[in-house]
Amino acid sequence: MPKSWIQDRKQEYYYRKAKEENYRSRATYKLIQALKKYQFICRNDIVVDLGAAPGGWLQVALKSVGKRGFVLGVDLKPIDPFSQDYIKTIIADVTDPNIANHILNFIPRKADVVISDAAPNISGTWEVDHARQIDLATQALKIALEILRPSGDFFTKVFEGSMLKDFIKTIKKHFMIVKLVKPKASLAKSSEIYVLALDMKPDNKE
Ligand SMILES: C[S@@+](CC[C@H](N)C(=O)[O-])C[C@H]1O[C@@H](n2cnc3c(N)ncnc32)[C@H](O)[C@@H]1O
Numbered sequence: 001m002p003k004s005w006i007q008d009r010k011q012e013y014y015y016r017k018a019k020e021e022n023y024r025s026r027a028t029y030k031l032i033q034a035l036k037k038y039q040f041i042c043r044n045d046i047v048v049d050l051g052a053a054p055g056g057w058l059q060v061a062l063k064s065v066g067k068r069g070f071v072l073g074v075d076l077k078p079i080d081p082f083s084q085d086y087i088k089t090i091i092a093d094v095t096d097p098n099i100a101n102h103i104l105n106f107i108p109r110k111a112d113v114v115i116s117d118a119a120p121n122i123s124g125t126w127e128v129d130h131a132r133q134i135d136l137a138t139q140a141l142k143i144a145l146e147i148l149r150p151s152g153d154f155f156t157k158v159f160e161g162s163m164l165k166d167f168i169k170t171i172k173k174h175f176m177i178v179k180l181v182k183p184k185a186s187l188a189k190s191s192e193i194y195v196l197a198l199d200m201k202p203d204n205k206e
Contacts (some may be wrong), residue, residue, distance in 0.1 A: 043065060058071055137156045
């Protein structure tokens with residue numbers, strides 16, 4: 001059976017599943033699967049989601065933290081409202097130099113977990129897309145270092161390629177444990193992969 005056929009079926013499978021289970025995106029299952037393996041979002045946590053629209057990951061974060069937690073979603077695009085009162089979404093650019101301070105104004109205390117599925121518009125040129133994705137992930141890391149509490153966790157999308165090694169090296173300076181995660185819901189043909197960084201070291205400065 002051709003690989004592309006299997007990939008298309010898989011894409012369709014998660015698309016339908018998301019519709020049936022009332023999730024806002026197919027991407028939702030990437031976070032669900034990562035959390036099933038590594039339980040990095042806990043009850044009562046403060047979670048900040050960078051590049052959060054349309055809000056599938058926010059739905060999962062909300063369920064995981066419960067009503068004594070808090071979730072903030074950040075995206076360039078507006079996000080349809082949620083019924084819960086322990087979530088807020090803001091329209092903002094994660095590459096804005098003042099974004100970390102801006103985010104701190106919206107969360108009750110420093111975050112326990114920062115997650116980022118932020119993705120650039122795909123150009124189709126592999127090197128360009130890889131570089132843009134690593135740029136966004138680097139920006140997400142900078143934000144995480146400023147808004148996470150010590151021992152907090154960070155989970156971000158990257159694309160595999162020549163710049164990934166240096167990015168991982170930088171992350172390792174700041175976190176005790178760093179893992180690469182490829183959830184089943186992420187297509188095998190895609191160079192997308194996630195970096196999970198656990199237990200931020202104290203006194204982090206870029
Ligand atoms: C793959 S989608 C996220 C899907 C989300 N995890 C979900 O489950 O619904 C990537 C998002 O990143 C956002 N994004 C890209 N660049 C951004 C930037 N500079 N600042 C904020 N958001 C950005 C896009 O607008 C898009 O909504």
